[in-house]
Amino acid sequence: MEYDPKHTSTVVLKPFSQSHGVGVARSVSVDLNNDASLLIDIPDALCERDKVKFTVHTKTTLSSFQKPDFSVPRQHEDFIWLHDALVETEDYAGLIIPPAPPKPDFESPREKMHKLGEGEATMTKEEYTKMKQELEAEYLAVFKKTVQVHEVFLQRLSSHPILSKDRNFQIFLEYDQDLSVRRKNAKETFGSFFKNMVKSADEVIISGIKEVDDFFEQEKTFLLDYSSKIKDSTARAEKMTRSHKNVADDYIHISATLNSLSVDDNTALKKFTNVEGRVASDEELKLTELLRYYMLDIQAAKDLLYRRARALADYENSNKALDKARLKSKDITQAEEHQQQCLQKFDKLSESGKRELTSFKGRRVVAFRKNLIEMAELEIKHAKNNMALLQGCIELLKSN
Amino acid sequence: MAASSRRNPPPLPGAENQDPLSEMADEDSDEGEDIFVGNSNPVAEAFQPDTANGEEPADLFSEAETSTAANSYITNSKSNGVHSDNENDLFAEVSVELSMENPSTTAKSSGAEFTPSLTLSATQPESMEQLEEEKDEDSFDMEVAVTNPEKIGDGMNAYMAYKVSTRTTLPMFRNRTFSVWRRFSDFLGLYEKLSVKHSLNGCIIPPPPEKSVVGMTKVKVGKDDSSSADFVERRRAALERYLQRVVCHPSLLQDPDVREFLERDELPRAVGTHTLSGAGFLKMINRASDAVSKMTIKISDSDAWFDNKLQEVESEELQLRKLHAVVDSLVNHRKELCGNTAVFAKSMAMLGNSEDNTALSRALSQLAEVEDKMETLHQEQAASDFFILAELLADYIRLLGAVRGCFEQRMKTWQRWQEAQSTLQKKREVEAKLLWANKPDKLQQAKEEITEWEGKVTQYERDFDRISVTVRKEFLRFEKEKSNDFKSQIVKYLESLLQSQQRHVKFWEAFLPEAKAIA
Numbered sequence: 001m002e003y004d005p006k007h008t009s010t011v012v013l014k015p016f017s018q019s020h021g022v023g024v025a026r027s028v029s030v031d032l033n034n035d036a037s038l039l040i041d042i043p044d045a046l047c048e049r050d051k052v053k054f055t056v057h058t059k060t061t062l063s064s065f066q067k068p069d070f071s072v073p074r075q076h077e078d079f080i081w082l083h084d085a086l087v088e089t090e091d092y093a094g095l096i097i098p099p100a101p102p103k104p105d106f107e108s109p110r111e112k113m114h115k116l117g118e119g120e121a122t123m124t125k126e127e128y129t130k131m132k133q134e135l136e137a138e139y140l141a142v143f144k145k146t147v148q149v150h151e152v153f154l155q156r157l158s159s160h161p162i163l164s165k166d167r168n169f170q171i172f173l174e175y176d177q178d179l180s181v182r183r184k185n186a187k188e189t190f191g192s193f194f195k196n197m198v199k200s201a202d203e204v205i206i207s208g209i210k211e212v213d214d215f216f217e218q219e220k221t222f223l224l225d226y227s228s229k230i231k232d233s234t235a236r237a238e239k240m241t242r243s244h245k246n247v248a249d250d251y252i253h254i255s256a257t258l259n260s261l262s263v264d265d266n267t268a269l270k271k272f273t274n275v276e277g278r279v280a281s282d283e284e285l286k287l288t289e290l291l292r293y294y295m296l297d298i299q300a301a302k303d304l305l306y307r308r309a310r311a312l313a314d315y316e317n318s319n320k321a322l323d324k325a326r327l328k329s330k331d332i333t334q335a336e337e338h339q340q341q342c343l344q345k346f347d348k349l350s351e352s353g354k355r356e357l358t359s360f361k362g363r364r365v366v367a368f369r370k371n372l373i374e375m376a377e378l379e380i381k382h383a384k385n386n387m388a389l390l391q392g393c394i395e396l397l398k399s400n
Numbered sequence: 401m402a403a404s405s406r407r408n409p410p411p412l413p414g415a416e417n418q419d420p421l422s423e424m425a426d427e428d429s430d431e432g433e434d435i436f437v438g439n440s441n442p443v444a445e446a447f448q449p450d451t452a453n454g455e456e457p458a459d460l461f462s463e464a465e466t467s468t469a470a471n472s473y474i475t476n477s478k479s480n481g482v483h484s485d486n487e488n489d490l491f492a493e494v495s496v497e498l499s500m501e502n503p504s505t506t507a508k509s510s511g512a513e514f515t516p517s518l519t520l521s522a523t524q525p526e527s528m529e530q531l532e533e534e535k536d537e538d539s540f541d542m543e544v545a546v547t548n549p550e551k552i553g554d555g556m557n558a559y560m561a562y563k564v565s566t567r568t569t570l571p572m573f574r575n576r577t578f579s580v581w582r583r584f585s586d587f588l589g590l591y592e593k594l595s596v597k598h599s600l601n602g603c604i605i606p607p608p609p610e611k612s613v614v615g616m617t618k619v620k621v622g623k624d625d626s627s628s629a630d631f632v633e634r635r636r637a638a639l640e641r642y643l644q645r646v647v648c649h650p651s652l653l654q655d656p657d658v659r660e661f662l663e664r665d666e667l668p669r670a671v672g673t674h675t676l677s678g679a680g681f682l683k684m685i686n687r688a689s690d691a692v693s694k695m696t697i698k699i700s701d702s703d704a705w706f707d708n709k710l711q712e713v714e715s716e717e718l719q720l721r722k723l724h725a726v727v728d729s730l731v732n733h734r735k736e737l738c739g740n741t742a743v744f745a746k747s748m749a750m751l752g753n754s755e756d757n758t759a760l761s762r763a764l765s766q767l768a769e770v771e772d773k774m775e776t777l778h779q780e781q782a783a784s785d786f787f788i789l790a791e792l793l794a795d796y797i798r799l800l801g802a803v804r805g806c807f808e809q810r811m812k813t814w815q816r817w818q819e820a821q822s823t824l825q826k827k828r829e830v831e832a833k834l835l836w837a838n839k840p841d842k843l844q845q846a847k848e849e850i851t852e853w854e855g856k857v858t859q860y861e862r863d864f865d866r867i868s869v870t871v872r873k874e875f876l877r878f879e880k881e882k883s884n885d886f887k888s889q890i891v892k893y894l895e896s897l898l899q900s901q902q903r904h905v906k907f908w909e910a911f912l913p914e915a916k917a918i919a
């Protein structure tokens with residue numbers, strides 16, 4: 001089927017508030033088609049111990065599915081399986097496979113919960129409740145984040161003209177039994193680990209290959225550079241938001257202690273701590289998550305380049321093999337066939353690669369724009385809130 | 401001897417405070433015999449002469465004594481070197497202040513109520529509360545500031561000199577505005593002098609800022625970085641606060657040492673303030689022995705007020721320490737946030753550079769700039785966190801220590817009294833034995849000793865009463881000052897937060913159109 005750029009969706013991170021709830025409008029970017037033939041969302045998720053169970057809900061008008069509306073429970077490992085299956089499909093070598101969602105990480109709130117439990121004896125009841133509330137909010141935030149990230153992954157697949165038709169994808173959405181049989185067993189996981197190692201070694205070699213196409217040459221340079229920068233930025237943004245959270249936490253302790261000293265009225269200070277905490281988490285969501293997501297996405301784009309370069313290398317090797325065969329006058333047809341195959345593959349990769357990369361650029365720009373605007377607006381809103389709170393508190397104190 | 405802890409003057413004619421009298425009567429459970437509960441004696445004599453010569457006050461509010469005593473107080477107090485009974489007298493100070501303030505204050509005083517008269521007859525403050533208010537109003541006719549830290553000398557003998565400027569309308573000073581140069585050990589010396597004179601009375605003497613060998617050494621060595629600048633600034637601010645507290649205290653202000661400190665050009669070098677001196681060691685030993693004795697004394701105090709307050713003080717000190725630790729951590733975290741934001745800003749700028757979409761690239765660079773500005777904001781906020789909150793807490797932790805010291809003094813006085821009583825008892829027993837044994841010459845000696853000790857017992861008892869009065873009064877004043885201090889500092893802090901949020905808004909609003917312009 002013709003590749004129609006109009007069908008590309010620009011999937012962006014949804015605003016915090018909208019990520020939950022059934023039937024909430026998707027905040028996708030402007031150039032999305034209104035194709036409602038396959039709509040996926042994660043309306044619900046349960047957290048049990050270590051595992052998160054997502055409820056993947058599909059609404060479709062496509063006849064390839066058995067039912068028009070259905071839900072299945074899925075675990076994080078199922079998503080990884082799907083991703084790896086797609087990556088390993090030869091046919092998709094020319095496509096940017098959306099990056100796999102990162103594993104749900106409850107480490108940080110869990111550690112805090114532990115510390116809180118230990119320190120319970122030394123805190124006042126009020127401080128303890130407050131800290132516990134904060135902790136629960138943090139848990140919730142991590143939770144929402146992971147749901148969002150998994151959802152986005154599926155939505156990118158569903159809006160990709162080629163990937164949405166993938167058989168594995170369909171199984172993922174529909175199969176109402178446990179997918180674990182199809183998931184990698186330990187040996188295979190181990191194997192993929194090695195594959196990644198080999199790949200990075202190859203990457204070094206590949207980047208040395210002479211590029212024939214200007215477009216790809218440019219892209220390669222850009223992506224390599226950008227990738228390292230964005231990795232750096234992501235790390236820094238993480239650190240920054242973490243400091244911000246620490247400051248917010250400190251305010252909680254302060255207001256609790258002030259309370260027990262019963263120094264005047266400090267409900268405002270308490271509210272202030274709430275707002276500070278929320279600033280930190282919003283900041284994290286918009287900025288840090290944006291950066292993190294694109295860091296992964298860029299990695300996926302790089303993977304595409306890698307695959308193409310690999311194909312180029314194969315092609316060049318096949319050329320050499322053909323020359324050798326011609327010299328030896330042996331297996332010429334075989335070599336010719338092989339060479340043709342390689343050339344075809346390479347061409348296909350180059351073509352789809354070009355498309356994907358161009359759309360990727362557009363997507364990235366739009367996503368950044370959206371998130372930066374939202375972050376700026378949230379910062380302004382929070383700061384104004386803070387101002388109102390503080391003013392009220394000051395007036396109250398002065399009038400006392 | 402009734403009314404050991406406070407005296408209720410009869411209310412002014414037409415005054416509105418019958419209530420405060422009665423509520424105060426309730427506080428003190430043992431004061432059932434207080435002569436003046438609900439007594440509306442129309443003659444407005446308000447203070448009792450705790451006579452300066454050791455006589456028992458016969459009638460607390462006798463008129464005759466009052467007027468003469470008033471005059472004598474006024475003259476006495478001017479030469480205020482003696483920590484006389486005057487100091488502890490509840491109303492002597494007020495009267496002193498009134499007479500001194502009245503000629504000079506115009507706006508500040510609760511003007512209408514005072515008629516400048518030496519007899520002080522119709523203008524007495526009635527209740528404790530009003531007493532406090534008035535003290536507040538007329539005690540601020542003086543401002544001190546500590547500024548311009550300068551390094552004098554070089555190497556290990558160098559020191560920082562601070563300019564102490566005073567602006568006042570009080571007549572006891574020679575000029576209206578003047579300034580002198582002082583060094584840190586001068587401040588410590590002042591504290592030592594005041595301590596020696598006043599702490600035995602149960603006054604709460606504001607403690608000076610702490611010595612810091614490390615900090616000073618850095619300054620001496622001439623390390624010219626931000627940490628030593630910070631240290632000097634911190635010390636300067638602390639010295640200023642210290643001095644302000646001293647001059648706020650009505651009885652300390654009268655002390656000639658304070659005046660000398662503020663006025664005199666060259667101050668003799670304070671000895672005994674160096675940590676490693678002989679005096680320093682002596683102090684340490686005293687402090688250790690004090691700690692031991694503190695553990696063993698327990699007053700069987702019929703007045704539960706002191707017990708309660710001491711407990712309050714102790715628990716408050718704990719809370720403040722806790723709070724101080726948290727505020728410290730806040731300061732540190734904010735400094736961390738500062739650093740991280742700066743680093744992030746740089747990496748954003750680099751990302752913006754490598755971005756090939758021009759609009760996005762520009763937006764990212766703008767974001768980097770905004771984050772840079774945020775960093776400055778955070779830094780300023782950290783400074784205000786520290787200087788406003790943390791230092792306030794540190795000051796009060798030290799002050800609470802001084803308050804505790806006050807209470808301890810009172811305990812010591814009590815102990816002295818008890819010991820005198822038991823000695824007297826023993827002497828009496830000796831006398832009884834001698835009577836039995838019939839030795840007339842030794843008997844005479846015994847009788848003399850008994851009289852001596854009886855006198856001592858009376859004296860010590862009176863001392864104890866007096867110190868109890870002072871401690872109570874001081875404590876109330878301290879509480880009031882503390883609550884005002886805290887309130888004003890917190891308001892200041894919140895205002896600084898408010899300001900920073902305003903700039904926050906401004907920066908992000910400037911960034912928003914850039915973000916919107918991405919295409």
